[in-house]
Every structure is written in structure tokens, then in C-alpha cells.
Amino acid sequence: MVLLQLTVTVSMILDIPIARQVLGFVYFTFVPGYVFLKILRLDNLDKIETLIFSVGSSLVFLMLVGLAINEIFTLAGFSNPLSSPNLLVILSSVIFIGYTSTYLRSRGTASWRPRMPKLTYPHLLLLLPLALSIVGVVSVNVFGSNLVLLLMILSVAFLVALAILARRVLPQNLYPPLLLMIAISLLFHSSLVSKYLINFGSDISLEYAIAKVTTSDALWSPLGNPAAGRFDSMLSITILPAIYSNLLNLTLTWAFKILYPVIFSLVPLGLYLLWKKYIGSKGAFIAAFLVVAQETFYGEMLGLARQMIAEVFLVLLLLTLLSIKMETPKRVLLFSLFGVGLVMSHYALTLIFAFFIGFVLVFLLLIRRPSAKITVSMVLIFLVLMFSWYIYTSKAATFNDILTYGDYVYSQLGQFFNLESRGATVLSGLGLEAAPTVWNTISRVFAYLTEFLIIVGFLALLIRKVKGDFDREYLALSAIAVVFLGALVVVPGLAKTFNMTRFYHVLLFFLAPLFVLGGVALNKLTSKRESEIRTLILLLLIVIPYFLFQTSFVFETTRAQSWSLALSGYRMSNYYLYYKFGYISDQTFASAQWMKENSNLRYTAVYADRSSSALLISYGSVNIGEVMLLSNTTDVLGISANGTIYVSQLNGTIYLGPLNVVDGIILGQYGGDYHVYNTTELTYLNNMNRIYSDGESQILKTP
Numbered sequence: 001m002v003l004l005q006l007t008v009t010v011s012m013i014l015d016i017p018i019a020r021q022v023l024g025f026v027y028f029t030f031v032p033g034y035v036f037l038k039i040l041r042l043d044n045l046d047k048i049e050t051l052i053f054s055v056g057s058s059l060v061f062l063m064l065v066g067l068a069i070n071e072i073f074t075l076a077g078f079s080n081p082l083s084s085p086n087l088l089v090i091l092s093s094v095i096f097i098g099y100t101s102t103y104l105r106s107r108g109t110a111s112w113r114p115r116m117p118k119l120t121y122p123h124l125l126l127l128l129p130l131a132l133s134i135v136g137v138v139s140v141n142v143f144g145s146n147l148v149l150l151l152m153i154l155s156v157a158f159l160v161a162l163a164i165l166a167r168r169v170l171p172q173n174l175y176p177p178l179l180l181m182i183a184i185s186l187l188f189h190s191s192l193v194s195k196y197l198i199n200f201g202s203d204i205s206l207e208y209a210i211a212k213v214t215t216s217d218a219l220w221s222p223l224g225n226p227a228a229g230r231f232d233s234m235l236s237i238t239i240l241p242a243i244y245s246n247l248l249n250l251t252l253t254w255a256f257k258i259l260y261p262v263i264f265s266l267v268p269l270g271l272y273l274l275w276k277k278y279i280g281s282k283g284a285f286i287a288a289f290l291v292v293a294q295e296t297f298y299g300e301m302l303g304l305a306r307q308m309i310a311e312v313f314l315v316l317l318l319l320t321l322l323s324i325k326m327e328t329p330k331r332v333l334l335f336s337l338f339g340v341g342l343v344m345s346h347y348a349l350t351l352i353f354a355f356f357i358g359f360v361l362v363f364l365l366l367i368r369r370p371s372a373k374i375t376v377s378m379v380l381i382f383l384v385l386m387f388s389w390y391i392y393t394s395k396a397a398t399f400n401d402i403l404t405y406g407d408y409v410y411s412q413l414g415q416f417f418n419l420e421s422r423g424a425t426v427l428s429g430l431g432l433e434a435a436p437t438v439w440n441t442i443s444r445v446f447a448y449l450t451e452f453l454i455i456v457g458f459l460a461l462l463i464r465k466v467k468g469d470f471d472r473e474y475l476a477l478s479a480i481a482v483v484f485l486g487a488l489v490v491v492p493g494l495a496k497t498f499n500m501t502r503f504y505h506v507l508l509f510f511l512a513p514l515f516v517l518g519g520v521a522l523n524k525l526t527s528k529r530e531s532e533i534r535t536l537i538l539l540l541l542i543v544i545p546y547f548l549f550q551t552s553f554v555f556e557t558t559r560a561q562s563w564s565l566a567l568s569g570y571r572m573s574n575y576y577l578y579y580k581f582g583y584i585s586d587q588t589f590a591s592a593q594w595m596k597e598n599s600n601l602r603y604t605a606v607y608a609d610r611s612s613s614a615l616l617i618s619y620g621s622v623n624i625g626e627v628m629l630l631s632n633t634t635d636v637l638g639i640s641a642n643g644t645i646y647v648s649q650l651n652g653t654i655y656l657g658p659l660n661v662v663d664g665i666i667l668g669q670y671g672g673d674y675h676v677y678n679t680t681e682l683t684y685l686n687n688m689n690r691i692y693s694d695g696e697s698q699i700l701k702t703p
Contacts, residue, residue: 001099004031005092012088015249024248025259028091033057035098038106040333044325048176052270053334055263056316059240059309060341065091066239070220080218082239084246091247122170126178129156129185137192137566146556146567149189153553156182157544160289164282164536172281176269179288183268186298186551187261193566196589197253197618199582200565202303204256205614206231209624211241211252211305218246222393233393236309236345256305264301264308268292270315274322275513278470286539287512290450293547295563296505303582307502310346313338314353314509321357321373322474332378339382343389350386352506355484357382360476373473439560443549449542453518454511458482460521461514474510481510515539574659579611579667584619588612588657591697592620595655598691605652610667610674612657612697620655630654630668632681654688654700661698 008027011019033054037045045053066082069090073081080086129152136148163170163178170178191198199205210231214220220238231237244255268288275284291297301308316338320331343350361379364371435441458478460466470478485507488500519539523531548554552564562568565581577583592615606622609630616622656679659665666677679685685700692699 001031001035001103005096009088009092012084012247012249021248021250025244025262028062028243028247029058029263030054031058032061032091032095032098033059035095035102036061038102039098040330042326042330048269048273049319052266052273052319053316055266056312056338056341057334059263059312060337061094062091062243063235063240063341063344065094066243067220067235070239074219082214082218082220082242082246084249086218087243087247091243122174123177125159125170126174126181129159130181130188133185133189134192137189140193140566140569141195144570146570149566150553150556152185152189153548153551156185157547160547161540161544163285164540165533172285175281175285176272179268179272179285179292180265182289183265183292183297184262186292187265187302188258189566190298190564191257191261191302193569194584195253196584197256197582198302198565198584199614200300200303201580201582202300203231204303204305205582205618206624207237207305208252208256208618211237211245211256212618214238215242215245215252218242230347230390231306233389234306234345234347236306240309241305260305260308261302263312267311267315268297270312270319271509271512274315274319278474279513279516282536283513283516286536286543287516289547290512290515290543291505291508293543293550294505294508295550295552296501298551299563300499300501301505304502306346307349310342310349311506313342313345314349314506317342317353318477318509321378322471331373332381335378336381336385339385343382343385347390349506354379354382354386356477356480356510359480360473363476363480364472369472371473373471437560439549439554439558443554446542446546446549450515450546453522453539453542454514455482455518456521457514457516457518458511461517465524466517466520478510478514481507485511515543574663575611575665578657578659582614584615585658585696587694587696588615589619591655591692591694591699592616594692595653595699596621606655607652608655608657609660611659612655615657616655630666630677630682631675632668632677652702654685656698656700658696661696 004027008023010016011023030051031054033056034050036057037050037053042053066087069086070081073086078086132148132152132155136146136150136152139145139148159170159178159182163175190200197204197208220235220242222232241252241255244250244259245252248255250259268291271291272284272288275287278284279287301311317335320326320334320338323331326334342353357374357379360374361371361376364374435444457466461470461475461478485504488503516539519535519542523535523538527534552562552567554560555562556564556567562572565572565577565583569577569581569583572581578588595616596619605628606616606626607628607630608616613627613629616627617624659667660679664679666679666682667674668677669675687703688700689703690698691701
């Protein structure tokens with residue numbers, strides 16, 4: 001430990017490229033938590049459990065110690081408490097004290113000596129998807145060829161089938177590293193497709209802007225930007241990225257594009273461990289792959305940095321609650337620790353988890369079978385942590401937003417018989433929206449089959465037609481997940497509060513094992529003889545085509561409309577590229593940087609449409625809430641008595657992106673609603689001075 005710490009410290013002081021980033025990330029993301037586990041004497045965890053619990057504990061350690069440094073140093077008069085020297089000295093000192101005390105306490109006991117694993121052919125085979133993913137991304141970015149990425153996706157499907165059907169080639173002890181390699185490969189093939197952040201229709205631009213303030217100021221202030229609201233109170237996108245960026249001398253862009261996906265890749269690994277004791281290694285592997293196969297995992301989630309971190313804590317909370325290896329005091333301590341991590345990382349997941357454990361507790365008490373794992377005291381601890389943090393940070397913005405979401409759902413109840421109130425995703429999931437092509441129809445069939453097997457598995461479990469070593473706590477969690485999924489379909493507006501695809505992604509944490517049980521039940525119904533191989537083949541025949549459709553492999557090879565930026569970005573319209581995905585090209589990035597450096601935004605009203613607002617907030621240094629949407633009656637304009645539009649004397653700047661300049665479309669607003677204009681409708685643009693133009697973007701300014 002001393003040698004490792006010295007190596008990391010020297011690499012940071014001398015700023016040795018690559019060594020500082022790699023060694024620093026591994027050290028601060030694993031060692032603090034590992035030392036904490038040794039202090040607790042949790043020596044009965046296996047290697048994979050030790051890895052996941054160490055990383056989770058380290059993340060909480062970084063956030064809490066970073067918070068303490070921020071508050072104490074601020075009170076002491078330091079202007080930049082989260083600077084690299086402060087972080088290195090304090091964090092290293094705390095870690096040093098931890099492992100020194102552990103060593104002194106453990107003298108005389110057997111020591112642990114790390115052994116390098118023997119590399120065999122199967123081990124090298126596991127690296128194939130990752131190698132193809134990295135080479136494929138380079139090929140797409142440099143040469144515009146997606147051939148290697150297509151091979152990567154095929155290699156994943158091949159290795160999954162090989163792992164299930166050829167035990168001698170890929171034995172079950174290789175399932176965890178295989179899952180890890182698959183997850184990282186799929187995440188990297190999306191996140192690295194551009195050297196700039198891609199929001200995938202989510203919030204990464206806002207998260208980046210908030211993290212940038214904390215990082216550049218080396219100071220976290222939950223009241224720094226009132227427009228940021230609840231985002232400012234999430235340490236997963238404030239203090240945590242600031243620590244990584246300042247300690248490792250790594251830009252926030254690459255921290256979000258590389259470090260966060262690596263951490264997030266532990267989620268399917270944790271789910272595999274959770275399910276392994278219930279449905280066996282092969283069943284758990286297939287269930288975990290179902291989670292990874294869904295496009296949300298390597299698409300939408302990459303635009304949600306705070307949720308990526310929060311899901312690690314969610315999995316750890318489930319592992320802690322349902323573990324049979326921990327003594328009660330240690331279980332409560334870890335539950336509280338990971339509960340703090342979840343609360344400080346993502347408000348919506350915190351609410352969902354509180355809802356689940358609260359209902360499980362009430363349900364088990366009502367049937368007079370109280371749980372020894374989910375107790376009243378643990379639920380109360382979590383609720384106190386949640387309400388304390390959300391009420392007393394950011395002027396209770398998070399708590400107020402929670403109430404707002406509740407009011408929205410309540411207001412939508414009058415639309416019960418209006419199917420459109422559920423959202424397009426729910427309608428397509430129910431088959432009530434026509435598929436654009438035959439390939440989309442086939443894709444939906446495989447998606448419906450996964451949902452069908454989940455329902456069959458749940459019903460079979462209820463009537464005990466399938467066996468599973470489920471404890472009553474997990475059964476109750478699964479039942480609530482099924483009911484919650486039904487509520488998303490039935491209750492108007494509920495699916496829109498969090499986005500249906502994200503809801504389903506999270507619910508798979510409880511439902512994915514039912515997919516495997518559904519295959520077992522279906523096999524029993526269609527055959528008098530139980531056959532494991534027949535069940536496995538059935539599941540593979542569903543989950544592998546499902547994966548090929550979800551990754552858009554089929555859509556790209558058939559030249560149908562594709563949703564994969566990595567595979568099909570070269571043939572996407574500007575609408576999908578710059579609005580739906582939030583893609584940033586070199587030219588748009590350069591124009592945002594030029595605007596940042598040459599426009600005095602402090603005294604300027606900034607206008608853009610919805611396809612460019614995220615770019616300006618992230619890379620144009622426009623404050624959150626200060627990008628106003630264009631319309632044909634924008635506030636920068638005056639309207640004369642006879643209705644003639646003229647340019648006022650206000651100092652206004654208008655940014656036009658590729659969708660506006662090349663396609664002539666403005667995604668603006670009219671009144672309080674979104675509206676689509678042709679650029680010709682905004683006649684006042686002709687009267688403005690063009691101060692920047694590069695063929696893809698323009699910057700206009702009032703005379």
C-alpha cells in the first residue's frame with residue numbers, strides 16, 4: 001500500500017501522462033473502499049464482491065471527504081478547497097491512516113499476497129469485444145467506417161452463446177469478467193464515438209456545466225446557480241467529477257466519457273452476483289445480459305452521469321439488504337453508507353428505492369411475516385437521510401421538484417381514457433403505434449417476447465410452477481416491480497416523470513430473472529421432460545436477436561432507420577444528430593468556443609433553438625437558464641403599434657446551428673409551447689449582423 005501510494009503521489013506531483021490518470025483512477029476508486037472493508041473485517045466476500053463493494057465504498061468516501069474538505073476549508077477562509085494539492089494531501093492522509101491502523105491491528109495473522117492470474121486462451125478471448133470496440137470507434141471517427149463495430153457486436157453475441165452452450169471453452173468462473181468486458185465494450189462504442197460529450201437526449205450537458213463550475217472554482221456551492229435547481233445538490237456531478245478532474249489532471253469531458261462508463265460497467269456485474277444465488281450462474285448471466293442488451297444501458301444512460309453513479313449504489317444496496325454473509329451491525333453500516341451515496345447521487349432513483357423498500361416492509365408486516373433484512377429501522381434511516389439532504393440543500397429545490405412531479409401526475413388523472421397521455425414509448429410498447437418498417441415490427445416482436453417471458457415467469461413463480469431459491473424479500477420486490485410497471489401503463493403522466501425507457505431499465509433490476517424463469521416455465525409447458533439445454537437455447541434465441549436489434553446492428557445492415565449514432569451517424573439527418581442525440585461536430589464546437597471567447601455574454605441576451613441550447617450551456621459557457629428559445633416574437637425584438645417587427649436596441653446574440661443553417665429549421669417556441677419554424681419566418685434575422693459563419697453555424701448580433 002505504501003509503495004502504491006508513493007507511486008501515485010509521484011505520478012501526480014510530476015504530472016506523468018497516462019500514469020497519473022490510470023494509477024490515480026484505480027487507486028482512488030478502489031483502495032479507500034478496500035481499506036474500509038478490511039477495517040470492517042469483511043473477509044468472507046469473494047473477489048468480485050470485494051471489487052464492487054470496494055468501488056462503492058470508495059465513491060462514497062470521495063464524496064463525503066470531498067464535502068468535508070469543501071465545508072471546513074471554506075469556513076477556514078480558503079477560496080479553492082477542492083484544488084489538487086488540498087485533495088491529494090487530505091485524501092492520501094486519510095487513506096494512509098486507514099491502512100496503517102488495519103495493518104497494526106492485523107499483525108500476526110496470515111497476510112495476503114496478490115497473485116497474477118494465469119492467462120489462458122479463454123481469458124484472451126474475453127478481450128476481443130473491448131479491442132474491437134476501441135479499434136472500431138477509432139475507425140468510425142477517423143475513417144468513417146463502422147465495419148469493426150459491427151464485428152464487435154457480432155463478437156458479443158457469439159461469446160454470449162459460447163458461454164452458455166460451451167462450458168469447456170468459457171467456464172462459469174469467467175462469466176463475471178465476460179460481463180464486465182461486454183458492458184465496457186458497449187458503453188465505449190457509444191461514448192467514444194465523438195471527442196465531445198453527446199447527451200443522447202438527456203442531461204449530460206447540464207451536468208457538465210454544473211461540474212465545470214465546481215471544478216474550475218475548486219469549490220462546491222449548492223446555491224451557486226438557482227437555475228440549476230436540484231442538479232446542484234447532487235455530489236455525483238459536482239464534487240465527485242471535480243475530484244477526479246483535479247486530481248488526475250483530466251478534462252471533465254473525458255472524465256464523463258471514460259471514467260463514469262467504467263464505473264457504471266459494474267452494475268451488471270453486481271446484478272449477476274445478486275441473482276446468482278437465486279437462479280444459478282447461467283440464469284444470472286442471461287438475466288444480466290438482458291439488462292446490458294437494452295439500448296438504454298449504452299445509449300440514454302451515457303447522457304445521465306448522476307444516474308450512472310446512483311445505479312452502482314442501488315445495486316450495492318440490494319446486495320447489502322439481501323446478503324446472507326453479513327452480520328447485522330455491518331449490514332446496517334453499509335446500508336447507511338450506500339444510502340448516503342444514492343441520496344447524494346440521484347433524487348429519482350432515491351425515491352424509487354424508498355418506494356420499493358417501504359412497500360416491501362408494509363407488505364411483509366401485513367402478511368405477518370416480518371423481514372429480518374428490510375426492517376423498520378433501516379427504512380427510517382434511509383428516509384431520514386433522503387429528506388434531510390433534499391430539504392436542506394439547494395433551498396429544498398429537489399424536494400419541491402418531487403412535489404411538482406406528484407402534482408403533475410395528479411393533474412393528469414383526468415386524462416385516464418386518453419391513451420396519448422401515457423407517452424409514445426408506452427404506446428409502442430403496447431403495440432398501439434404502427435411500426436414504420438417490417439424490421440421495426442420484427443424488433444418489437446423480440447421485445448414483446450422478453451416482456452412475455454417476464455410475465456410468464458412471474459405468474460409461474462406465483463403458482464409455484466418453477467423453482468427458485470428466492471427469499472421473500474426479493475419476491476416482494478419483484479412483485480412491486482411488476483405492479484409498478486403496470487402503473488406506468490395505466491396511470492396517465494406517470495411514465496413521463498422519469499422517462500419510460502429509464503423506468504423499464506431500472507425495473508429490470510428486479511424483473512430480469514423472471515425472464516429466465518419464464519423460459520423455464522414455457523419449456524415445462526411444451527415438453528414433458530425438463531431440459532436445461534432446451535431452455536437455454538430458447539432464451540438465447542430471444543435475447544440475442546433482441547440484442548442485435550437493440551444495438552441497431554440489423555437496422556444498419558438492412559439500411560433501415562437506425563438509432564445508433566456509432567453505427568449510423570454518417571447517414572442520419574441533422575435533426576437526429578444535433579437534436580435527438582445532441583451530437584457536437586468540430587465546427588459546432590469551434591463556433592461555441594468562438595462565441596465564448598469573443599462575445600461578452602454577461603451583458604448579452606443569448607438566443608438559440610432547442611438543437612443548440614445544450615451546446616451553448618456545455619461548451620459555450622452560457623449559464624444554465626440563460627439560453628432563450630427563438631420564436632417569431634423573441635424578446636430581443638420590439639413590435640410596433642401596427643404590428644411591424646423591428647430589431648430593438650438591446651444587446652442580443654443569436655446562435656444558429658446546422659439544423660438552422662443547413663436545413664432551414666428552427667426548433668423554437670410559441671408562447672409556452674414548443675414550435676417548429678422555417679428560418680424564413682424569422683424575418684428579423686435578415687436585419688442582424690453576421691459576426692461568425694463556418695457553413696454549419698452562424699452567430700448573429702443586433703446592430
